[in-house]
Every structure is written in structure tokens, then in C-alpha cells.
Amino acid sequence: MSEECAVKKVTDITPEEVARVEEWINTEEYCEKNLAREAVVINPAHACQPLGAELVAHGFEGTLPFVHGSQGCASYYRSALTRHFREPAAAVADSMTEDGAVFGGQNNLHEGLENALKLYKPKMMAIFTSCMPEIIGDDLNAFIINARNAGIVPQDYPIPYANTPSFNGTHINGYDSMLKSVVSYLATDKKVEGKDNGKLNLIPGFDANTGNYREYKRICEEFGIPVNLLADISETFDSPLDGTYRTYPGGTPLEDAADSLNAHATLSMQLHATKETIKWFKSETEAPVEVMPSPIGVANTDAFLMKLSELFGKEVPASLKAERGRLVDAMTDAHQYLHNKKFAIWGDPDFLAGMISFLLEMGAKPYHVICSRGNKKVAKYLQALLDESVYGEGCKLWMNKDLWHLRSLVMTDPVDGLIGSTHGKFIARDANIPHIRLGFPILDRVNLHRVPYIGYQGTMNILTSVANTMLEEVDRTSDDAFFEMMR
Numbered sequence: 001m002s003e004e005c006a007v008k009k010v011t012d013i014t015p016e017e018v019a020r021v022e023e024w025i026n027t028e029e030y031c032e033k034n035l036a037r038e039a040v041v042i043n044p045a046h047a048c049q050p051l052g053a054e055l056v057a058h059g060f061e062g063t064l065p066f067v068h069g070s071q072g073c074a075s076y077y078r079s080a081l082t083r084h085f086r087e088p089a090a091a092v093a094d095s096m097t098e099d100g101a102v103f104g105g106q107n108n109l110h111e112g113l114e115n116a117l118k119l120y121k122p123k124m125m126a127i128f129t130s131c132m133p134e135i136i137g138d139d140l141n142a143f144i145i146n147a148r149n150a151g152i153v154p155q156d157y158p159i160p161y162a163n164t165p166s167f168n169g170t171h172i173n174g175y176d177s178m179l180k181s182v183v184s185y186l187a188t189d190k191k192v193e194g195k196d197n198g199k200l201n202l203i204p205g206f207d208a209n210t211g212n213y214r215e216y217k218r219i220c221e222e223f224g225i226p227v228n229l230l231a232d233i234s235e236t237f238d239s240p241l242d243g244t245y246r247t248y249p250g251g252t253p254l255e256d257a258a259d260s261l262n263a264h265a266t267l268s269m270q271l272h273a274t275k276e277t278i279k280w281f282k283s284e285t286e287a288p289v290e291v292m293p294s295p296i297g298v299a300n301t302d303a304f305l306m307k308l309s310e311l312f313g314k315e316v317p318a319s320l321k322a323e324r325g326r327l328v329d330a331m332t333d334a335h336q337y338l339h340n341k342k343f344a345i346w347g348d349p350d351f352l353a354g355m356i357s358f359l360l361e362m363g364a365k366p367y368h369v370i371c372s373r374g375n376k377k378v379a380k381y382l383q384a385l386l387d388e389s390v391y392g393e394g395c396k397l398w399m400n401k402d403l404w405h406l407r408s409l410v411m412t413d414p415v416d417g418l419i420g421s422t423h424g425k426f427i428a429r430d431a432n433i434p435h436i437r438l439g440f441p442i443l444d445r446v447n448l449h450r451v452p453y454i455g456y457q458g459t460m461n462i463l464t465s466v467a468n469t470m471l472e473e474v475d476r477t478s479d480d481a482f483f484e485m486m487r
Helices: 015-024 028-035 049-058 071-085 098-103 106-120 131-136 140-149 171-187 210-223 254-258 275-284 298-312 318-338 349-361 376-387 403-412 422-431 455-477
Strands: 063-068 124-129 200-203 227-229 265-268 289-291 342-346 365-371 396-399 417-420 435-437
Touching: 028 403, 049 063, 049 071, 049 124, 049 171, 063 071, 063 106, 098 106, 098 131, 106 124, 106 140, 124 131, 124 140, 124 171, 171 254, 171 275, 200 210, 200 275, 200 298, 210 227, 210 298, 210 318, 210 455, 265 275, 265 298, 275 289, 298 318, 298 349, 298 455, 318 455, 342 349, 342 403, 349 365, 349 376, 349 455, 365 376, 365 403, 376 396, 396 403, 403 422, 417 422, 417 455, 422 435, 435 455
Parallel strands: 063 124, 200 227, 200 265, 265 289, 342 365, 342 417, 365 396, 417 435
Antiparallel strands: none
16 A cells, blocks of 8 residues: 555654643643533433333333334343343343334334244333434334234233433433333223222332342331332342243232232332332322332431331331341441541432431531432432531532543542442542442442342441441551551
């Protein structure tokens, strides 16, 4: 190849320029410019709507998640869940391509439904959308009706669907849309006047911790309260390895979901991830329907247990009172290691609310709080929690900011620890700050999704992890004169 035809090389960046920029991005000047950024998002602390919808679909018995959209999008949702749980997130897609973008995706959907039903024989398919069909305006309701009329699927075969555009909202909005769709599809017209099945509908919200689901069920068992968990992923993503292959392990039984309007009461443990679902329950039943703060920390767990006691007329079990006492004792033992420590936290609004409450109870400071998608109501809700405690003074709530914003913040206004998902690990490395992994996704550690962080026992787990991480940091940074056996 002649020199005239050679591809022009990219301009070389000198080592000196690299070093200059590396130093500059840690300055107040860069932080100010970074915080003013609005047109682009870098390392967001949220996922897109369809991922939340898929988590819901996995939470119901014999249900196959069905992505109406491109194959690449479906691979992302499946991959994110598989990497977090280290379990297969089985789902199908109708693989829309350029033809579907021009002519609509009905043919893709019909062929996909027919194949999936024959090959995988699910009890139910839950359909949700990616960007492409949302942009062109595909009518899922009409497509499904046409599929029934054409004999592609039986008339009575359950196919709830949700519109979950990736370009709007986050995974918690997709979770809410899909959950409302599934429950309303199964339970509509199943309400029996005067019937009370004695159960509690408990809605965890977007919660990718299988240990939390088991903890909710254990707490209800201690009370002697029959619970209907909507949607239950505790077995779906944590089934036993015993030589038996289960195509659809676990999930809320469809019959139980269909009977949910006849429950004694409904409780949601996440306000912001279940708004539309709770609104639907309130419109369809006269039984109590309430939203509680996520039971992270003593006060929030107290409120949860007292609400169970109130709704079902049962005393708080002695076993749970003893757990509370052990937690308070553990908090007393660890208090000195967390008192006045500053933490940066990120995640969904309900997770942030729980972590703020826990840190304030320990006399620690949730110093930088990153909520990458939220409105004025969310900001007011989180700020009110900070304002309730003297330890919330000086703490900063950063709404609609991402983890690259957080990097600038901890470089210019440092903290003692980071609490959040795996996506904060590069910040932890750059800032040389310890990182406690909680939330979703956890991609670089194993089995953390099996360790509950709700209730008294779950709060004990958080406390143990945070306090020991702080102690390990003391040892790591101590010189010989202060490197002691006891702490």
C-alpha cells in the first residue's frame, strides 16, 4: 500500500498530557464542570425498564419472560441478571430487526409466541418491550388478540404484557409496570365479595437479593402469618443443585396470584418501585393496602413488625424481639467504629432511604447520596430523612447524577467508605476508599445476593460488613506503631 493510501494514524497523546489530565480530573475545577454536565450520562446508577420487567416475570410460577424487541437488548437483560445471580436467566425474544422496525413487529411476535409455547411449554408468558417497538408504536394488545384469533395461542392462555421503553424511567418503573400487569391479569374478576383468605400479599419491590425474600417469609412464619410473596424469585435464582433440572424453579403460584384480591392485607416494602401496582390494589379491594419503608435498620424493621402485628392482631414473637435485642447489642459494640464516618451511597430511592436510616442510627454520615433518576417528591422524601438527625447535617443529596459525578465528589470532598453496587469499584480504586457491596448488580463478588440485608438479622449483616471493612482499613493503613491485635 502506498503512503498516499495509508490510513492516517490517530494523533498520539503524550505521556505528559495523560498525566496532566489524570491530575486535572481530581480537581475542584473539573468537579465544577462535571457537576454542570447534563447532556450525557456516564456510568448511571440504574438499569433500564425491561430489566425490571424481566425480574418480575421470573418471579411467577412456570413463567417465561418474553422480550418484544431486538435480540441484543434481550441479551443485555439476561446477561445482567445471570451475572448478578450466577444462575441462568432464561428468557426469549422475538428478535426484531430492520423489517420489524419498518413494518411493525407483529409477525415476529406471533412466530415467537408459537415457537416458545411449543418448545418450552410455560404456564404463562409475560411480554415486555424494548426501545424499537416502543418508538414505532407497536400495539401489543392488538397483536396478542390477533394471535389468539389466529389460533397461535389458546384463547385462555395467560399472556400479560407491559410497555417498558428503555429510553424512559429505570428498572424500577419496568418492575412496577410488569407486576401490575401480571397481578391484574390474573386477579381481575377473581374478587369474591366478603371473602378473606387470611393471607398477606407482601410485595418486596425491585429486590435482587434472594436472601431478602427468604427473610420476609421467615419473619411471617415467626408470626404465623400466611404470606403470598409477589413476585417471588427466591427459588428462581437460588434453586438447589441436586441433580434435578428445573426449567422453571420456584415463583409465586399462579393460583395464589389470582387470589390476591381476596387477601387479608397487602403490604409493599418499596414506595417508589410499586406505585402503580399499589394504586391498582387500592382501587380493587377494600382490604388494607399500605406501603412501608424498606425494613433496613432498627426503626424501619420495628415499623414493619408493628404493622404486621396491627394488621393480623398478633403479638410480635419473642424470637423476633430477641433478634432485635441482639442487633442493638451488636450496634453498641460496633458504634465506635462507624461514629462520624462519612459514606457515599448510591442506588434506587427505596434502597437509599433504608441505608440512610441505618447509617444515621449508627451515628454515621450518609455524606454523598447519589440518586441517578428521581423527581422532586423523591428528593423531598430522602432529604427529610437526612433532616431528622444531627448526623444528616452537612450531608448532600445529589439527584439525577451518575457515578462519574460521584467520582469527582469523593476526589474533592472525600468520604471514608462507599456503599453500593459493583459499578462503584473503579471509584473505590481511584480514590483508595473501601467499598462495601450492596444493591444491584453485584458482579465481582459471589453469594452476596444470598445474604439478607432486611429485618433485624439483615441489618446485623450490613453492620458486620460495614464495621469490619472499616476495621480492615484501619489495619491496612496503620504504621507499625499503631498496628495492634485489638481494635
